[in-house]
Amino acid sequence: MRWGVILCLAALPNALWASEPVALPPDAFPTPDSALVTLGRDLFYDPILSGNQNIACATCHHPTLGTSDGLSLGLGEGGSGLGTAREVLDGQMPRARIPRNAPALWNVGAKEYVVMFHDGRVMLDPDAPLGIRMPEGRELPAPVSSALAAQVILPLLSPEEMAGIAGENPVADRVAKEEIKGENGAWALIAERVAAIPSYQERFERIVKRAPEITDIGEALAAFIQFEFRAANSPWDQYLAGESAALEPAAQRGALLFFGEAECGSCHSGAFFTDHGFHAIGIPQIGPGKAKAAGLPSYADIGRQAITGDSEDRYRFHTPSLRMVGLTAPYGHSGAYPTLESVVRHHLAPLESLMTYDRAQALLPAVGLGDDWGAMNDQEELLNIAEAIELPSRDLSDAAVADIVAFLNALTDKKAAKGRLGIPENVPSGLAVDR
Ligand code: HEC
Numbered sequence: 291m292r293w294g295v296i297l298c299l300a301a302l303p304n305a306l307w308a309s310e311p312v313a314l315p316p317d318a319f320p321t322p323d324s325a326l327v328t329l330g331r332d333l334f335y336d337p338i339l340s341g342n343q344n345i346a347c348a349t350c351h352h353p354t355l356g357t358s359d360g361l362s363l364g365l366g367e368g369g370s371g372l373g374t375a376r377e378v379l380d381g382q383m384p385r386a387r388i389p390r391n392a393p394a395l396w397n398v399g400a401k402e403y404v405v406m407f408h409d410g411r412v413m414l415d416p417d418a419p420l421g422i423r424m425p426e427g428r429e430l431p432a433p434v435s436s437a438l439a440a441q442v443i444l445p446l447l448s449p450e451e452m453a454g455i456a457g458e459n460p461v462a463d464r465v466a467k468e469e470i471k472g473e474n475g476a477w478a479l480i481a482e483r484v485a486a487i488p489s490y491q492e493r494f495e496r497i498v499k500r501a502p503e504i505t506d507i508g509e510a511l512a513a514f515i516q517f518e519f520r521a522a523n524s525p526w527d528q529y530l531a532g533e534s535a536a537l538e539p540a541a542q543r544g545a546l547l548f549f550g551e552a553e554c555g556s557c558h559s560g561a562f563f564t565d566h567g568f569h570a571i572g573i574p575q576i577g578p579g580k581a582k583a584a585g586l587p588s589y590a591d592i593g594r595q596a597i598t599g600d601s602e603d604r605y606r607f608h609t610p611s612l613r614m615v616g617l618t619a620p621y622g623h624s625g626a627y628p629t630l631e632s633v634v635r636h637h638l639a640p641l642e643s644l645m646t647y648d649r650a651q652a653l654l655p656a657v658g659l660g661d662d663w664g665a666m667n668d669q670e671e672l673l674n675i676a677e678a679i680e681l682p683s684r685d686l687s688d689a690a691v692a693d694i695v696a697f698l699n700a701l702t703d704k705k706a707a708k709g710r711l712g713i714p715e716n717v718p719s720g721l722a723v724d725r
């Protein structure tokens with residue numbers, strides 16, 4: 291592997307590297323138990339995990355939509371259909387849009403992924419209880435093997451994503467009363483629902499030797515994601531392994547720019563093109579808002595600062611991986627940009643791009659759910675976002691931008707995109723599977 295890298299780098303003319311390309315190490319991924327993987331697959335596609343049994347993980351992380359939902363901000367529980375065709379079910383109006391873009395799940399199962407969510411509110415931390423930081427009131431009830439296995443038990447509790455609204459179902463009722471852990475908590479209730487289905491009960495008995503607990507469900511979902519959503523063999527990987535013809539000339543020029551003059555690799559670093567860190571790059575803010583700070587309007591989203599309390603972290607968001615990025619539009623934590631070209635151009639002139647953002651680019655299901663443009667209509671909030679930007683502007687020709695986009699598209703593993711196990715025909719609950 292190392293030799294391949296060195297050979298190929300030597301083949302690139304006059305490379306002046308601001309940062310270094312890194313090949314994927316052969317042991318980048320864990321090898322989950324196959325019985326746990328297939329169990330996790332069923333759970334991932336099964337609406338049984340949602341309070342009103344009308345939405346699955348796959349609804350927002352669908353393989354036909356690059357393991358995301360194809361929307362800037364999605365519609366959670368109460369909706370029906372996938373992607374831009376998603377609409378509201380009769381009498382089940384969701385209360386709000388999901389406040390952030392659904393990230394793709396490619397490679398989040400790799401060993402080096404220890405930070406989850408756009409703001410990193412779940413992460414490995416030796417000082418946290420059981421070694422993983424969780425949001426307040428959502429601490430882990432038992433140890434789990436990865437940050438991913440901890441993350442996946444949280445969407446179940448979100449009223450807008452999967453739980454539903456108090457009065458609609460017992461899970462939502464308990465969430466509304468903040469009864470999460472313990473025998474009568476929302477997590478236990480969800481695990482009981484799963485255990486009540488014989489096929490799930492039998493398989494968990496075989497693997498963990500008891501009725502499933504919520505953390506077992508988390509481990510199964512994580513095992514599936516680790517196995518299914520691996521994207522490790524793109525033209526770029528083949529190129530690094532010594533096949534110089536694998537990368538078309540435009541993508542080769544794009545690679546030189548990416549790691550060189552355009553300095554993309556300073557944040558999108560390493561084998562997965564992320565430093566797993568947080569940066570403020572001024573992506574336009576859309577929708578109901580998320581992490582608020584004292585004195586800020588509800589439609590704001592200050593990102594990482596809401597987790598650390600550190601003013602340095604204001605409007606910082608997690609650096610996304612760029613593997614498979616050609617399949618995962620729209621882009622940014624709010625999904626503001628629908629194309630690779632538009633989000634790359636944003637990076638080159640972040641302030642101007644924020645201030646002149648064309649709202650027609652946002653992909654939002656046409657459902658009246660309050661004002662989506664509070665932040666963008668608020669000059670003060672716009673200036674707050676602008677002031678935090680830490681990305682320098684950069685002059686690149688149109689041809690250079692096209693080359694960078696060609697390089698980004700060469701990070702797609704086309705075979706992985708088809709899936710390994712794929713979408714199940716049906717799931718043990720008998721509920722409908724999104725296809
Ligand atoms: C209604 C849509 C929706 C549903 C349903 C949903 N998610 Fe997500 N998921 C999101 C959004 C939005 C985020 C980002 C939230 C944030 O960062 O604040 C996310 C984040 C994640 C992440 C973190 C990825 C990363 O790069 O940090 C993982 C893993 C994940 N979801 C897995 C799941 C699993 C497993 C399920 C089912 C138990 C699920 N999701 C259900 C929308 C959804």
Ligand code: HEC
Nearest residue numbers: 552553554557569573607608609610621622623633637681
């Ligand atoms: C200062 C660190 C930094 C640098 C330098 C940087 N990026 Fe980013 N990039 C980010 C962050 C942070 C985000 C996500 C921002 C958000 O969600 O609000 C991002 C988002 C993206 C996305 C959207 C990915 C997605 O899944 O939403 C693409 C594509 C991208 N960057 C490409 C590039 C390219 C190409 C360059 C070089 C021209 C570059 N980046 C330079 C930090 C950086």
